[in-house]
Amino acid sequence: MKKVIMLADCQSFYASVEKAAHPEYADQPVVVAGDPARRSGIILAACPVAKSFGVKTAETLGEALGKCPELVVIRPRMRTYIDVSLAITRIYETFTDLVEPFSIDEQFLDVTGSLKYFGSPEEIAKQIQAKIMLATGVWSRVGISDTKILAKTACDNFAKKTEEGIFILPQAEVSRHLWSLPISKMYGVAGRMTNHFLRMGIHTIGDLAKIPLPKFKQMLSQRMGKQSHVQAQIFHETSWGIDPSPVSPGTFGGGQKAIGHGMTLPIDYARKEDIEVVLGELSEEVCRRCRSKGFMGRVVSVGASGADYDHPTGFNRQMTLPDPTNITKEVYAAVRSLFHRHWDGHPVRRLGVALTGLSDAGTYQLSLFEDKEKLRQLERTTDSIKNRYGSSAILRASSLMASGQARERSMKIGGHYK
Known part of the structure; x- marks a missing residue:
């Protein structure tokens, strides 16, 4: 039986928590940033209204105010965000005991064994969204697939662009949906690695996937050294949506080293x-x-x-x-x-x-x-x-x-x- 794995992501998490706490800001451009009193720091989160003005996460507050002088700037309340994140985790755990935090606003869920109790993957995703919204006022998006990597890819690249905030990306449809994406959108590929791939003539995820693995290992080792063979294997498997890692609830808990x-x-x-x-x-x-x-x-x-x-x-x-x-x-x-x-x-x-x-x-x-x-x-x-x-x-x-x-x-x- 194929696994059904979800990556649930809370939209503009910090900003959404603040808008839920301040209904008067519902239609206003809200950002959470370092130090509003000094008009300094970086943008930690921007609500969709703020993003419509071109405001981006990680840019300076000064840059954001230049794009949108009407910004409502709120100082971060990390303890509150942690508490809300834990409350959302408890909601996930009402659907499955296989919940793995990925970040404060993203978590993996393996709902394979929950289908007979809660319905289809899409129905479970809708129930999760409704419960989170009712309990916290935060809207969530859900990517669904057979593997963790594809669930995250489905959420980041497709679910966030759909009205319902849900997208199913089966591994069998990787070539249809995944391969046309720019190589920068592949999981695990940051800016520096993107530049390496572009110089190698690899512009899309499909470009990488279609290169035979032995040849790709040779190409990457010529650019980054022989120690890159393991990295090449991981990148190649990712381009095909291959990811054997399970959803592990204890990832952040045990075996402290x-x-x-x-x-x-x-x-x-x-x-x-x-x-x-x-x-x-x-x-x-x-x-x-x-x-x-x-x-x-x-x-x-x-x-x-x-x-x-x-x-x-x-x-x-x-x-x-x-x-x-x-x-x-x-x-x-x-x-x-x-x-x-x-x-x-x-x-x-x-x-x-x-x-x-x-x-x-x-x-x-x-x-x-x-x-x-x-x-x-x-x-x-x-x-x-x-x-x-x-x-x-x-x-x-x-x-x-x-x-x-x-x-x-x-x-x-x-x-x-x-």
Whole structure:
């Protein structure tokens, strides 16, 4: 029996949530953007009315206002969007237990076993749309196919353009619907890869699909090196709609391999003293997360990069500690050592810290020379204060310096205000 897989996507999710919360904006061009008070930041979401003026996601607020001076600009509320997304997940789960989040506003559903209870794939899609609209005021579009890749392709390229917001793309009809699309529309192909394909004479998905796989591997390896053979295989299978991966509810849940935290700085940091403040904050956050999940880590990783993506600078290095730990003092000492060993002195715009080689925090090596249990008790106490009163309730003195980011970060989720 062929699988029936859906990709359900919420239209202009952040903006739709805001319009549902503000009925007075129903017919107005609404965008959600970084900082309306300063008239700065980028567009995170634009409603269909705003898009009709040419406003696009990811452009600057200034550019958007130039196209549509009447824009209603709303500051993002990430906590609210997460709550609405979770409520939508619960709606999906009334139809199937095979629900896999793809992003905050997109989720895969395998409804193969649900057909005899809820009707045809199209009928299920309509029921899902109605339930989401009734519960949240958000309109959703649904792509339906035999595989996850084709379900997403159906949603992104066809369902979003139909009045009912539903499109079925069987694998048997790939040549009819998929192959005429520009190569840039193929799943997994971004701007840089699009340019590679265009220079190779591949303009549509069909152009790629019709190239025999051995020849395509040879073409891609000539352009990108022999290590691209696996990538060539994936691209070729995608052009035919082949995707054996199942809808996996636990994709984001189990088997944690690493705990890390990174951030983009508001300006370039060039002084080592300023960089060390942020590295200390990141180390503390990573260790706090480890403690909350009951892990220690033995491998410390540090990453740094500059702001110029055309002339990249930076590094990503790691070192193994003598014993696993989640004590901030120990992790920060390793982070600081790693950073200064590999930093070339160029200004830094992004920093990241991670712990891997995770193990159970309940088992650890005792030390004869240092009272680590005292340190653990101190950090458990500070964790409990932060859990109860917020992450900025207790800060290190260094975080109060101009270079510190912990207080500002505590007001955000995923880099945006809660």
